[in-house]
Amino acid sequence: MNENIMDDQEDLNDIDAQPTKSLFVDMLTRDIGLGRAVLDLVDNSIDGARRLRPDKDANFEGLQIEIDLDSNKFRIEDNCGGIPIDLARRYAFRIGRPPEMKATPNSVGQFGVGMKRALFKFGRVFEVNSKTATEAFDLRVNVDEWVSDDKSWKFKFDSTETALDNAPDNCGTTITVTDLREDVASTFGKEYFRIELTREIQSAEQEYIDRGLRITVNQKTLIATPWELAVGSGMQPAIDQFEITAPDQEPVHVRIFAGTAESSPKQAGWYVFCNGRMVLEADQSSATGWSTLGQTDVPKYHNQFARFRGFVFFDCKDARRLPWNTTKTGVDTDSAIFQSVRLKMIDAMRPVINFLNDLDAERENPKDEQPLTAAVSKAALVPLKSLTSISAFKRPDKAVPKGPPLVGITFKRPQDRVDALQDALGVTSAKQAGEMAFDLTARRLLGEES
Structure with missing residues (x-):
């Protein structure tokens, strides 16, 4: 009896500070644009490519990222190695990057929020299908249902497979988002957004495109334009x-x-x-x-x-x-x-x-x-x-001025008088009028020849 009383007293001293999922999702997605959210998913695929080919200047020929979007759905598919089941279970879908998670060297998907932020921002249903050389998993999440349950923050696999022998070309990840949010569906359906998204990805990921990684947006292949x-x-x-x-x-x-x-x-x-x-x-x-x-x-x-x-x-x-x-x-x-x-x-x-x-x-x-x-x-x-040699900026010498040194003269006069003087002198700018007026006055007062 006394133990139960003590438990009740301890419960009364607890203060619930757990965030609600709806607030968390809203705050997570509010301050990032749709283009940047797509780029976060591209970054994750690039990290997969870097895990496959970790050399500093590795060639990425044969690896590709395909993006397709319209007012009905968003889809990104790569052949960049896939997500291992243990990585997906313990880290990939966490909000943030746990300190014990081994990072990809020279990664571009660094903060552990990009994929989740993009999926929550785009729509209410998302699917992730991934294959590595030996494993595969499928995951489907209804975001509204997940948000409505504040007791559990976990997702559940729909299926997993192990001990597989997948060909390298068949190893990768596909993410599909449907039931798009109304504003997202409207934006994804606009041609100008897709054009700007193509330019944004092409600029941001130019180094990887230049190294052979193929990226497409609605079947259009992005081209590297070297700096x-x-x-x-x-x-x-x-x-x-x-x-x-x-x-x-x-x-x-x-x-x-x-x-x-x-x-x-x-x-x-x-x-x-x-x-x-x-x-x-x-x-x-x-x-x-x-x-x-x-x-x-x-x-x-x-x-x-x-x-x-x-x-x-x-x-x-x-x-x-x-x-x-x-x-x-x-x-x-x-x-x-x-x-x-x-x-x-x-x-x-x-x-x-x-x-x-x-x-x-x-x-x-x-x-x-x-x-x-x-x-x-x-x-x-x-x-x-x-350009590989360290150097200071070099430039040609400027021309040496000929004749006597020049002095600038600055003054103001009423607009109507300046306009009238321009007309009288047959010139089209106040500067020309001032220069000609100076020359005429100098000749008259100093006795200079014309």
């Missing part, structure tokens, strides 16, 4: 490579490239990669050093710098060391590793910015020599993988 920088005619990009080490930690390998390419305001900026996965594209913000004051000042981005391209590659066997956020949509700017590399990015960027300033100034005087413009037009665009 390039201008070389030749006195032009050489800045290239740096180094390691960041810490006691008892895997080293982080860093490669920095900074230089010029074709003029494109949309493509200019910094590109940041973690284990081959692009997490920042054409970034023009202070996160990558723009609008920074210090020993090496860098201005805020504007279209004068449309030729600038910078690339930073972080690679590490332990993906937890890399400076990316959980949605892989940006860098962790608080990371000590990224902060130290950012300083080197700024140092690499500054001489390129100086060159682009000189290039812009040269074009404002079309009658003068234009060695920088000539160099830019003659330089060849070379893929980054062909």
Whole structure:
């Protein structure tokens, strides 16, 4: 009797802090876009490919990821080795990555939330069918039914098989999501979204596509377009490579490239990669050093710098060391590793910015020599993988000004008077009117010959 009383007293001291599944699912899926959720599933397939072929520069020819989506369903299928039953049972469907789980070296699916987040976000029913060389399993989950039972957070296999002898080409994973959520069905059914998704995957996974991995979206094969920088005619990009080490930690390998390419305001900026996965594209913000004051000042981005391209590659066997956020949509700017590399990015960027300033100034005087413009037009665009020698940024010298030094004159006058003067002088800009008015006045007052 006394024991029962004590048990009741202990129960009264307990406070239930267990999360509800509905809140958990809502919070998990709220802050990631549909395109990025699809990319999370692609990352998982790529990790399978890396487990099959773990060499640093492995060729992925013969491996493929097929994505099909419309307003009725989403499906992704790969032949990248499949998920072992024990891995699925103990880790793959956990929310988060347990510390005892052995990570894939140089993985891109790092946080243990991507697959679950995507499946919950897309629809109310999902199936996972997977085959390894010796095993297979099938899993079907009705999300609404699972959410309604807060007592158990477990899934159950529909079937499992062991002691199989599957051919390598038949080893992989297929994920199908049906009963799509209304907003997801609407978006997946739109052609513009599928076009943008294709571009997003192609950009983010370009390194793996370039190494032979075949990715298709609705039967369209994605093509690798190599990242390039201008070389030749006195032009050489800045290239740096180094390691960041810490006691008892895997080293982080860093490669920095900074230089010029074709003029494109949309493509200019910094590109940041973690284990081959692009997490920042054409970034023009202070996160990558723009609008920074210090020993090496860098201005805020504007279209004068449309030729600038910078690339930073972080690679590490332990993906937890890399400076990316959980949605892989940006860098962790608080990371000590990224902060130290950012300083080197700024140092690499500054001489390129100086060159682009000189290039812009040269074009404002079309009658003068234009060695920088000539160099830019003659330089060849070379893929980054062909650039291996560490080098500072090199550029041709700018033209030496001829004649007396020039001084800028800046002043303002009422718009109607400036317009009238332009008409009287037969010119089309305030600058031309000011220059001609100065020349006429100088001749009259200083007695200069016309």
